[in-house]
Amino acid sequence: MKIAILPGDGIGTEIMAEAVKVLAVLDLKFETETALVGGAAYEAHGHPLPESTLKLAQAADAVLFGAVGDWKYDKLERQFRPEQAILGLRKHLGLFANFRPAICYEQLTHASSLKPELVAGLDILIIRELTGDIYFGQPRGRRTAVDGHFPGAEEAFDTMRYSRPEIERIAHVAFQAARKRNKKVTSVDKANVLETFQFWKDVVTEVHAQYPDVELQHMYVDNAAMQLVKAPKAFDVVVTGNMFGDILSDEAAMLTGSIGMLPSASLDKANKGLYEPSHGSAPDIAGKGVANPLATILSAAMMLRFSLNQPAAADRIESAVRAVLSAGLRTGDIWSEGTKKVGTREMGDAVVAALTTSKTTMTTKS
Numbered sequence: 225m226k227i228a229i230l231p232g233d234g235i236g237t238e239i240m241a242e243a244v245k246v247l248a249v250l251d252l253k254f255e256t257e258t259a260l261v262g263g264a265a266y267e268a269h270g271h272p273l274p275e276s277t278l279k280l281a282q283a284a285d286a287v288l289f290g291a292v293g294d295w296k297y298d299k300l301e302r303q304f305r306p307e308q309a310i311l312g313l314r315k316h317l318g319l320f321a322n323f324r325p326a327i328c329y330e331q332l333t334h335a336s337s338l339k340p341e342l343v344a345g346l347d348i349l350i351i352r353e354l355t356g357d358i359y360f361g362q363p364r365g366r367r368t369a370v371d372g373h374f375p376g377a378e379e380a381f382d383t384m385r386y387s388r389p390e391i392e393r394i395a396h397v398a399f400q401a402a403r404k405r406n407k408k409v410t411s412v413d414k415a416n417v418l419e420t421f422q423f424w425k426d427v428v429t430e431v432h433a434q435y436p437d438v439e440l441q442h443m444y445v446d447n448a449a450m451q452l453v454k455a456p457k458a459f460d461v462v463v464t465g466n467m468f469g470d471i472l473s474d475e476a477a478m479l480t481g482s483i484g485m486l487p488s489a490s491l492d493k494a495n496k497g498l499y500e501p502s503h504g505s506a507p508d509i510a511g512k513g514v515a516n517p518l519a520t521i522l523s524a525a526m527m528l529r530f531s532l533n534q535p536a537a538a539d540r541i542e543s544a545v546r547a548v549l550s551a552g553l554r555t556g557d558i559w560s561e562g563t564k565k566v567g568t569r570e571m572g573d574a575v576v577a578a579l580t581t582s583k584t585t586m587t588t589k590s
């Protein structure tokens with residue numbers, strides 16, 4: 225097994241160091257190779273996704289990704305901006321299904337901005353389509369308007385589009401994921417206004433005929449945004465397009481207390497994937513040693529489960545994270561009165577220690 229390690233920018237390098245430490249104590253046979261991506265790659269090679277990094281990602285069985293970006297690159301031409309590396313990797317690796325679980329750990333119920341009773345035991349899965357929608361539709365650009373409310377004025381435009389196969393494959397992924405959970409899919413659209421999402425709704429309904437054991441509910445995106453804060457536990461699997469998924473998954477992230485806790489997986493049709501925390505490079509706290517590494521460590525667990533066929537090792541990491549939280553250790557983003565504030569490295573060390581203890585316990589038991 226080969227894992228491509230792409231730490232990226234900002235807190236990316238700090239949180240990745242902790243995830244790599246955790247992987248190293250698992251006694252699994254795999255090879256890792258690290259490469260530059262994002263702003264760091266632009267500085268060194270003049271491109272956020274150099275050919276060598278892309279080749280490494282293509283050759284690997286899985287990619288563990290930190291985060292990219294910094295405000296200082298905002299004035300670069302779009303193709304050279306760090307975030308283009310993620311879009312490039314998704315495109316070249318054929319990653320179309322983004323899994324974002326939003327789990328509220330019992331120990332963090334009070335870190336959520338919602339009332340504890342609304343989020344206690346929350347475990348939902350947002351599946352976001354990654355390759356289509358208004359993010360990639362052509363044509364797009366700037367021009368002088370020939371019609372509309374202000375003919376002759378400068379305007380910008382994008383194109384929202386989805387093809388039948390794109391909707392079908394993400395719908396299958398959602399129904400299959402729901403079968404392994406509570407058998408309920410909520411498909412989020414804006415079918416009342418957008419042609420693209422009326423088509424989305426029609427195709428999801430057609431695919432549903434193959435999954436009679438799974439309940440399907442359709443919901444408009446504005447209502448979904450509301451229901452996510454009103455009664456989040458009513459959801460099981462949420463499937464939606466690229467833009468709605470981008471927004472709703474960040475909203476769901478906050479239900480759990482901190483975006484620093486949320487892993488994600490982006491999978492291709494053969495379950496090869498790119499695994500990354502749901503957050504960005506957090507330039508505001510980069511270099512301070514205070515970032516929460518748990519989202520990246522939990523992303524590594526997802527990688528072991530989905531792409532590397534090591535579910536037991538994934539379970540061990542998740543149990544170690546729970547043990548560390550139960551012991552009262554918290555990075556600043558999830559800290560509350562009565563818990564112990566620790567830095568990035570201390571948090572990683574604590575997970576490693578919990579894993580080592582669980583291994584000793586297992587050896588003793590056997």
Ligand code: NAD
Pocket residue numbers: 235239290291292293294295307310483484500502503504505506507508509514515516517519557
């Ligand atoms: P962000 O997720 O980086 O940060 C949002 C807020 O959450 C900040 O206050 C930050 O300090 C905090 N935060 C994020 N991760 C944290 C962690 N692990 N521990 C503690 N606190 C954490 O989003 P942003 O500020 O909008 O974007 C910053 C940069 O990241 C931008 O350049 C953006 O384009 C980029 N970005 C990259 C990715 C990615 O690499 N996949 C995703 C989103 C944003």
